[in-house]
Amino acid sequence: MDFYKGKVLRIDLSAGTSAVELLNMEWAEKYIGGKGLLLRYMWDEVPPQVDPWAPENPVILMSGPFAGTNVSTTSRLVVGCKSPATGILNDSYVGGSFAPEMKFAGYDAIIIQGESPEPVVVTIRDDVVEFVPAKPKYWGLKTSQIEEAMRRDFDADAKTLSIGPGGENEVLWACLSTDQYHKAGRGGHGALWGRKKLKAIAVRGTGSVEIGDARAFLADMYRIHSEFVLTEDNLWANEEGTPVLAQVMSDAGVMPTRNWSTGTFDLVENINSDAFVRVRTKNRACYQCAIACRQFHEVDGIVGEGPEYETIALCGANCGIGDMAALVRFNHECDELGIDTISSGSVVGLAMDLTEKGVKDFGLHFGEAEGYVQAPSLITDREGIGADLALGARALAAKYGHPELAMEVKNMELPGYDPRGSFGMSLGYATSDRGGCHMRTYPIADEIVAGALPPDSLEGKAMKVVWGNPAEGMIGENFSAVKFAGIWCDFWAVTPEQIAQIFKHAWKREFTEDEVFQIGERIWNLGRLFNLREGVEPDDLPQKLYAEEGAHTTGASAGRAIGTETFKQALQEFYQIRGWDESGVPSEAKLAEIGVDVRL
Amino acid sequence: MPHVMISSKKCTGCHMCELACSAQHEGAYRPSVARLFSECNPTTAAIKGHTCLQTGCSKCQEACPHDAIVTKEITVKVKGEFAGKEKIGGDTVRGYVLVVVDDLCTNCGECYDVCPTGVIHEHPDREVAFKCDLCDGEPQCIAFCQNPHVLAVDLKVDKKDKELAQA
Numbered sequence: 192m193d194f195y196k197g198k199v200l201r202i203d204l205s206a207g208t209s210a211v212e213l214l215n216m217e218w219a220e221k222y223i224g225g226k227g228l229l230l231r232y233m234w235d236e237v238p239p240q241v242d243p244w245a246p247e248n249p250v251i252l253m254s255g256p257f258a259g260t261n262v263s264t265t266s267r268l269v270v271g272c273k274s275p276a277t278g279i280l281n282d283s284y285v286g287g288s289f290a291p292e293m294k295f296a297g298y299d300a301i302i303i304q305g306e307s308p309e310p311v312v313v314t315i316r317d318d319v320v321e322f323v324p325a326k327p328k329y330w331g332l333k334t335s336q337i338e339e340a341m342r343r344d345f346d347a348d349a350k351t352l353s354i355g356p357g358g359e360n361e362v363l364w365a366c367l368s369t370d371q372y373h374k375a376g377r378g379g380h381g382a383l384w385g386r387k388k389l390k391a392i393a394v395r396g397t398g399s400v401e402i403g404d405a406r407a408f409l410a411d412m413y414r415i416h417s418e419f420v421l422t423e424d425n426l427w428a429n430e431e432g433t434p435v436l437a438q439v440m441s442d443a444g445v446m447p448t449r450n451w452s453t454g455t456f457d458l459v460e461n462i463n464s465d466a467f468v469r470v471r472t473k474n475r476a477c478y479q480c481a482i483a484c485r486q487f488h489e490v491d492g493i494v495g496e497g498p499e500y501e502t503i504a505l506c507g508a509n510c511g512i513g514d515m516a517a518l519v520r521f522n523h524e525c526d527e528l529g530i531d532t533i534s535s536g537s538v539v540g541l542a543m544d545l546t547e548k549g550v551k552d553f554g555l556h557f558g559e560a561e562g563y564v565q566a567p568s569l570i571t572d573r574e575g576i577g578a579d580l581a582l583g584a585r586a587l588a589a590k591y592g593h594p595e596l597a598m599e600v601k602n603m604e605l606p607g608y609d610p611r612g613s614f615g616m617s618l619g620y621a622t623s624d625r626g627g628c629h630m631r632t633y634p635i636a637d638e639i640v641a642g643a644l645p646p647d648s649l650e651g652k653a654m655k656v657v658w659g660n661p662a663e664g665m666i667g668e669n670f671s672a673v674k675f676a677g678i679w680c681d682f683w684a685v686t687p688e689q690i691a692q693i694f695k696h697a698w699k700r701e702f703t704e705d706e707v708f709q710i711g712e713r714i715w716n717l718g719r720l721f722n723l724r725e726g727v728e729p730d731d732l733p734q735k736l737y738a739e740e741g742a743h744t745t746g747a748s749a750g751r752a753i754g755t756e757t758f759k760q761a762l763q764e765f766y767q768i769r770g771w772d773e774s775g776v777p778s779e780a781k782l783a784e785i786g787v788d789v790r791l
Numbered sequence: 792m793p794h795v796m797i798s799s800k801k802c803t804g805c806h807m808c809e810l811a812c813s814a815q816h817e818g819a820y821r822p823s824v825a826r827l828f829s830e831c832n833p834t835t836a837a838i839k840g841h842t843c844l845q846t847g848c849s850k851c852q853e854a855c856p857h858d859a860i861v862t863k864e865i866t867v868k869v870k871g872e873f874a875g876k877e878k879i880g881g882d883t884v885r886g887y888v889l890v891v892v893d894d895l896c897t898n899c900g901e902c903y904d905v906c907p908t909g910v911i912h913e914h915p916d917r918e919v920a921f922k923c924d925l926c927d928g929e930p931q932c933i934a935f936c937q938n939p940h941v942l943a944v945d946l947k948v949d950k951k952d953k954e955l956a957q958a
C-alpha cells in the first residue's frame with residue numbers, strides 16, 4: 192500500500208537473529224501508525240504483567256505513514272515499551288532522520304526483543320541486518336561519538352539511534368538519541384536498551400516510499416505548506432523556538448522554580464529567549480521539516496542545540512540557575528551522556544531543596560553552578576551523591592522522609608508547567624497515559640498563551656482536556672493521540688481538517704473531522720486498557736499542586752489553589768465525558784462505539 | 792540562465808529538496824537517487840550543498856566519450872511567492888541545461904569520476920547516468936525550499952550560459 196512499506200523487522204537480541212514480517216494492515220487502518228499502531232502492537236507483543244526489565248519486554252520503534260515524504264514535521268519516530276520507570280505504557284517521540292531512513296530501508300517498524308549476552312550494535316543496510324560486538328570499540332562512547340563511529344565504520348550516511356553512558360548504566364531516565372541532539376527522552380527507553388545490552392541501531396536505506404500519483408501529491412503538499420505550515424502561527428518556532436516560553440511562563444507564575452516553591456523566577460531574564468537570541472549561531476531542521484525550529488547556540492565555547500523550554504525550566508529555574516553558561520553546560524552533559532533533562536533537572540532541584548531544608552547535605556545549592564554542572568555525570572556513574580540522585584525524584588524523596596517534595600506523576604518527573612498558575616494542567620498531568628507529561632494535552636495554550644479561558648478555574652476544563660479547543664490551538668488528549676499517530680510535531684499546529692486532507696492521500700478516500708477525532712479517541716482508550724491491564728496507579732498528582740494549603744505565597748500565581756474537592760470532581764467529570772466508570776475503566780459501550788478491538 | 796545552488800549558510804538540513812526531486816523524477820520518495828543533496832553533520836551542524844552547475848561546469852559533457860550529455864535549451868519558471876525571482880530578474884529565465892540521452896549513454900562511468908560536486912551517478916535500476924535537468928523548467932527543489940526565513944535552494948545564472956545565449 193502507498194505510504195506504508197508493509198514490513199516489520201523483528202530483532203531477537205537473545206538469539207542474535209532477525210526476521211521480516213508483514214505489517215498488520217488491519218491494525219494500520221484502525222490505528223494509522225505512530226502512537227496508535229505502536230499501542231496496538233504493544234497490546235500483543237508485551238506479555239501481560241511482565242517485569243519491565245525482563246528480556247520479554249520489547250522495545251518497538253514505529254514510524255508514521257508520512258515519514259520519508261514531503262509532509263512537514265512527520266519524520267518523527269515513536270519508541271514504545273512498558274516503562275521501567277513507570278510500569279505503564281511509554282511512548283516517547285524523537286525527530287531527526289531515523290524514521291525516514293528506516294522507511295527507505297524498507298520497514299515501517301522495528302520490534303526489538305530479548306537480551307543480548309554481550310553488548311551489541313545492530314546495523315541495517317536495506318535488507319542486510321548484522322550484529323556487531325559493541326566491546327571494546329563502542330560501549331562507553333558518548334552520543335556524539337557513537338554516531339560518528341557509525342558514520343566512519345558502517346556507512347557515511349548512517350542514521351543512528353543509540354544510548355550513551357546513561358543508558359548503559361540503566362539510569363531510569365536514560366534517553367535514546369539520534370542526530371545527537373534529538374532524544375526520545377522520557378520513560379527510560381535508554382535504560383532498557385542498556386539492560387538489553389543494545390548500544391545502537393544504525394540504519395541506511397536506499398529504497399523508496401511509494402505514494403501513488405507523486406506529482407499530484409507534490410502539488411497538494413506545496414499548497415498545504417503555503418497555506419497551513421509556513422504561517423505566522425507556526426513560524427515562531429523558527430524565529431525563537433521554545434525559549435520564547437520562558438518569560439511568558441515566569442510572568443504567569445507557571446515556571447517551576449526552586450523545586451516548585453514558586454512559579455516566577457527572579458533571574459528569568461538571564462535565560463529567556465532574548466538572552467538566547469544574543470548567542471544564537473544557526474537554525475537546523477529535522478528531516479522533512481520546513482519549519483526548522485532547532486536553535487544552535489554558542490556559550491563559553493560550547494556549541495550545540497538548545498536548551499529548549501523544558502530544560503530552561505527544570506534545569507534552570509527549578510535549580511535556581513540563572514547562569515546561562517552553567518545551564519548550557521548542564522544541557523550539553525545530559526545530551527552527551529544520554530539522559531533526560533526534565534528528570535535530571537527535577538532530581539537536582541529536589542536534592543538542592545533537601546540540602547537547603549537541612550534534611551540531607553548533597554552539596555548542591557539553589558543557584559550555585561558548582562556541584563550542579565557535575566551532577567549529570569555523577570548520576571550517570573552513580574558516583575558519590577549520584578547514587579542517591581539516580582533513584583529518581585520519588586524514591587529519593589521517600590528515602591529521606593519527604594515524599595511531598597517529589598514532583599512526579601506515576602514516577603515520571605513533571606515538566607515545566609506548574610498547575611497552580613494554569614489549573615487545566617492538573618487534569619492533564621493526572622490523566623496523562625504515560626505519567627507526568629505536558630504533551631498529551633496543553634491547556635496552557637488556552638489559559639496562558641491565547642488567554643481564551645481563565646487559568647484559575649477548572650470549570651469546563653475536563654471537556655477541553657479530552658477534546659481540546661482547536662479554534663484556540665489547544666490540543667486535547669484525543670487529538671494529540673491521532674496527531675501522534677501521524678506523526679505530526681506540535682510545532683505545526685495542524686488541524687483535524689488538515690489531517691483529514693492528508694489522510695485522504697494515503698487511504699484514497701474522504702475523511703471527516705469527526706472520524707479524525709474518533710481515531711484519536713480509539714487510540715486513547717486502547718492506551719488506557721493497556722495501562723489497566725499492567726496495573727496503573729490512581730490518576731492523581733502531587734497534592735500540593737491542587738490542595739488549598741499548597742498555594743504559592745510568592746510569584747504571579749500566589750494565593751491560587753484549585754482545591755482538593757474541586758479537583759476530584761473535575762476528575763470524575765473527565766471520566767464521565769470519557770465514558771469510563773468512577774475508577775477510570777472504559778465501559779463496554781464506549782469501546783464498542785469507537786471500535787477498539789481488544790478487551791481486558 | 793539557470794542552475795541550482797544550495798546556500799550552506801542558509802540551509803537547515805531538512806532535505807525537502809532531495810525528497811521533492813526524487814518524487815518528481817522517480818515517482819516515489821527516494822532521496823538516495825535525488826539529483827542534488829545537502830551534506831549535514833548533525834553534531835557540528837555544518838552543511839555543504841551539492842548541485843549540478845550545468846553549463847557553468849560541463850566537465851561531465853567534456854568527459855563523455857559517446858556525446859550522451861547534450862546541451863538543451865530550457866525556460867525555467869520559479870514557483871513560489873518568495874523563491875528566486877529577485878536574483879533572476881523575473882518569474883522566468885531562459886538558458887541551457889545538460890541532460891543525459893539514455894539511448895546514447897553506455898554507463899561507462901567517465902562522467903562519474905570527473906563531477907566536482909558528486910551529482911551524476913549510475914541509476915540503481917537502469918544502467919545509465921542520471922543528473923539534474925531542472926525538472927524541465929520547474930525545479931521542485933526550489934519550490935519546496937519554502938520557508939521565507941530560509942530560501943537556501945535557489946536559482947543562479949552563470950557567465951557561460953550568458954555567452955551561449957548571446958552566441
